Amino acid sequence: MITGGAGFIGSAFVREIDNPLVFDALTYAGRLENLKDVKHLFIKGDIRNFQEIEKAVKENHVDTIVNFAAESHVDRSIVDPFIFLDTNVKGVINLLEVARKYDLKLVHISTDEVYGEQENSTEDFPLKPSSPYSASKASGDMFIHSYIRTYGVNALIIRPSNNYGPRQFPEKLIPKTIIRILKNMEIPVYGDGKQERDWIFVEDTAKIIKKIMQEGKKGEIYNVPGGQRRTNIEIIDEIGKILGKKPLIKYVKDRPGHDKLYSMKNTKLEYKTIPLEEGLKKTVEWYLNNQWWWTPLLGDEFFRSEVPW
Known part of the structure; x- marks a missing residue:
C-alpha cells in the first residue's frame, strides 16, 4: 500500500x-x-x-x-x-x-x-x-x-x-520557474538566491x-542524495537556457530560518542518476506538453510576486 x-x-x-x-x-x-x-x-x-x-x-x-x-x-x-x-x-x-x-x-x-x-x-x-x-x-x-x-x-x-520532475506542484522552485518563464512573469527569489540544494x-x-x-x-x-548541487539561481538560469528566455528575477526578503545548503552522503547504496541538465530538459518538456495538468492549479497565490509560491 x-x-x-x-x-x-x-x-x-x-x-x-x-x-x-x-x-x-x-x-x-x-x-x-x-x-x-x-x-x-x-x-x-x-x-x-x-x-x-x-x-x-x-x-x-x-x-x-x-x-x-x-x-x-x-x-x-x-x-x-x-x-x-x-x-x-x-x-x-x-x-x-x-x-x-x-x-x-x-x-x-x-x-x-x-x-x-x-x-x-x-x-x-x-x-x-x-x-x-x-x-x-x-x-x-x-x-x-x-x-x-x-x-x-x-x-x-x-x-x-x-x-524534481513531472507532476510536481507549481509552488516548488522548478515548476514555478518553468511556468513563470512561459508566462513572462517575475520569479520571486529568496535573499540572494545562492541557497544550495x-x-x-x-x-x-x-x-x-x-x-x-x-x-x-x-x-x-x-x-x-542526487550528487548534483546547484544554487537556486543556477537552477533558474539553466531553465531559462532550456526555454530560450531570460528569466525575470525579483529578489524578495529571505524567509525565516532559511537553510543555506543541504548536503548528504550515501554510505549504504550504489546507484546511478541522470545528469541534472538532462533531467531538467525532460521536466521542461513535460510541463510544455501537459499544460492541462498545471493550468487549473494556478490560484491567486501563484500570481503574487512578493512571495515565492
Whole structure:
C-alpha cells in the first residue's frame, strides 16, 4: 500500500509497482490526475485517521506500507505548523500502530532537511531541523526509531535529497520557474538566491526506493542524495537556457530560518542518476506538453510576486 501515492514522488513510485494499492487523502498536492495513465487500486483515505488505514490494510491483505504522505512545503509550515504536526507526526504514529498490530513492513520516506545545514551528512549524523516542516519530519523519524526499538516494528527510513520532475506542484522552485518563464512573469527569489540544494530526478528516486523496499534492512536509514548541487539561481538560469528566455528575477526578503545548503552522503547504496541538465530538459518538456495538468492549479497565490509560491 502506497500512502500519499497520488502526490509527486508517490505517483512516480506507483509507476514502478505492479498494480499497487494507493491510499491518499487528495489534499491540494495529491491529485488523481497524477495516476491517470497507470494501473492501480485507489482508496481515498487519510493517514491522520487510524480507522481508515486499518480498514484498507485488513480488506486488502496489505503486507507492506510505503509512506509518502506528508505536508512538505516549508513556506506553508511557517504560516501554519499545526497541520504538519498532524500529518507528519501523528499520521506516522498511526502507520506505526497499524504496522505493529498487523506485523507489517513500513518503508518511510523522510527528507535531507532533517539534517539542517550540516555538510556531507551521513545516516548517523544528528538531526538539526530548521523549519517546522523539517522538525515534523525529524519527529516522525524519531517515532519510527522508538517503535523499532520498543515494539520490534519492521521499519526503515529513506531520506532523498531535493526531487524534481513531472507532476510536481507549481509552488516548488522548478515548476514555478518553468511556468513563470512561459508566462513572462517575475520569479520571486529568496535573499540572494545562492541557497544550495542537491537535486535528484524523481524517476531515479522511485527506482531507488523500490530497490530499498526489496533489499533494505529493518531499522536502517538510507540517504539518497542526487550528487548534483546547484544554487537556486543556477537552477533558474539553466531553465531559462532550456526555454530560450531570460528569466525575470525579483529578489524578495529571505524567509525565516532559511537553510543555506543541504548536503548528504550515501554510505549504504550504489546507484546511478541522470545528469541534472538532462533531467531538467525532460521536466521542461513535460510541463510544455501537459499544460492541462498545471493550468487549473494556478490560484491567486501563484500570481503574487512578493512571495515565492
